[in-house]
Amino acid sequence: MKTSSENYFVKGLRDGVPVFLGYLAVSFAVGIAATGAGFGILQSGVMSLLNFTSTGEFSALELYKQSAPLYELAILEFIVNMRYILMSCAMSQKLSPRIGTLPRLLVAHGVTDEIFGLSVLQKGELRPAYTYGLIVAGEIGWTGGTMIGAATGRVMPAMIAACLGLAIYGMFLAVIVPGARDSRPVLCVVLCAALMCTAFKVIPFLSAVSEGFRIIIVTVVISAAAAVLVPHVEDDFPEEARED
């Protein structure tokens, strides 16, 4: 049991490499924005360590600069992070009901776009240790990058940052393409979501919708349509669930 969870942790660390690189590319800019808003290096690091979200941090810094009241900050954070509710619900179904409260509390910190994507598309049930590995790899990149950005005031050279940014997309593709290849309904979901999201960005009136909401709307509409048209009834975790 001990060795098995250690293995999952190491696997998480290994799969966390692209997360680490991708976060490093973005977090320098967070550090610069934080010092721009008047935060110190340590404060910037603590903010990134505890929040672990790019949109949430960037928009909070904007409010901080305008010295907006705290309740406004709370409402804004809730709105920009609303997609995490959906992700957290999906992740709850991926954990065995036997998993206790403490692991759930820890896994919850890892509900970011990237760590959610990797965790929830694991084969079989999700081992919390795997997500811990991803969180450690991601946090080193995210918090470390924020502090370096805050300390140096420099972004990464554009060409390197751009290519690292592509690492996140590559990683996303690595988790959804095999699913889409093996299942017709999943392929349709992926294609429809991609088309709908593109339509949202191109059509004049719809393009006013913020990115966070665009993702929520597309996800809810496409998943609900797929659930009605092609219900997925199989057992989520065949034999693996009874392994230990």
Place this chain on the structure above:
Amino acid sequence: MYIAVMAAVTYLVRMLPLTLIRKKIKSPFIRSFLYYVPFAALAAMIFPSVFTATGNVASSTVGCAAAIIAAYKKKTLTVVAAIACISAFCVELVMRVI
């Protein structure tokens, strides 16, 4: 104080569903819905932004196409991510030369 409030709200949003929903949901509709959520959400996050990820449509598209092919062949995560970065980087280099 600012950091505490933003961290608290962000964490609660992430934590409540995971801790409150402990059982397997029975409803076939909700189960199917949640099964499709990650695919739809990730696809929505990838497209269309992936085509402008490097700031250049040509290198982004090549990187994306290379990643899809590698993922289709079931390469591991890190390999797929590396292939995407390296192929985009090569296109950028070639374009500088031309």
